[in-house]
């Protein structure tokens with residue numbers, strides 16, 4: 001069978017968590033539409049509580065959707081619950097590992113759970129790829145936190161799924177492990193696995209993903225190829241602290257997006273593709289301002305939301 005065009009396809013997906021105790025009901029997903037092409041590294045980017053985990057947990061069969069449809073690898077999750085789920089490997093945020101098993105035993109158990117025949121299992125290969133070969137017979141309780149996390153990735157791969165979903169793979173992970181994980185994710189992608197990852201970090205999505213969807217308050221506010229999305233955010237702010245306090249933006253800087261801040265800083269926002277900081281500083285000096293200090297500010301996720309939501313409004 002040829003690969004489907006879309007690894008994941010959801011239509012008008014909604015989730016309302018029922019009220020519980022003092023917590024009112026919560027609409028976590030408000031009609032998500034997404035088509036994630038087969039073969040992509042797709043980033044789902046959004047702040048805490050945006051609904052990313054809810055989306056993934058619905059696909060993983062851990063949360064029941066309120067309405068809408070979802071297909072994984074062309075299979076409807078309601079009509080083909082088992083087959084559709086066999087097409088994904090999900091690495092959750094939590095580390096869940098039985099301390100009394102060894103990594104080798106744990107992966108063998110998972111493979112058995114998915115019905116992978118013994119001859120087709122890749123237990124040692126997967127452990128090796130994740131740098132855990134020498135720990136294959138250690139008890140899980142003897143592993144470091146980073147090793148346990150890698151083991152979670154290994155667990156999600158035992159059935160060789162065409163789609164790998166990583167929910168916040170680098171939360172609380174040190175730089176070295178982050179590199180190792182990313183390298184491995186890239187390698188899996190090169191071998192044909194479709195990758196979906198959720199993150200709070202724009203830089204992380206920017207470095208890894210070919211397409212980024214931004215989710216905020218349970219809605220997709222943007223979904224674009226990464227370069228296109230970033231070009232919309234192609235601005236920085238240069239803040240200059242003059243030696244002599246200014247009372248207004250100098251007339252010489254008219255035509256620039258310059259504002260005087262309460263702390264006395266002169267904030268100039270510019271497009272990085274059009275102007276360099278050197279050229280800006282030249283203009284500032286020509287305007288007769290001597291600089292005592294300066295800093296630059298890049299847009300963060302909050303700015304991304306503001307710019308995207310205001311454009312679509």
Ligand SMILES: Nc1ncnc2c1ncn2[C@@H]1O[C@H](COP(=O)(O)OP(=O)(O)OP(=O)(O)O)[C@@H](O)[C@H]1O
Pocket residue numbers: 017018026027028046047048049050051052053054055200
């Ligand atoms: N089991 C639950 N019962 C009630 N509300 C929930 C439940 N799980 C999540 N929520 C709420 O639904 C909203 C979306 O949560 P979700 O975990 O999907 O967000 P997220 O984008 O994954 O956030 P994070 O990045 O912090 O993991 C939040 O307001 C959260 O408090």
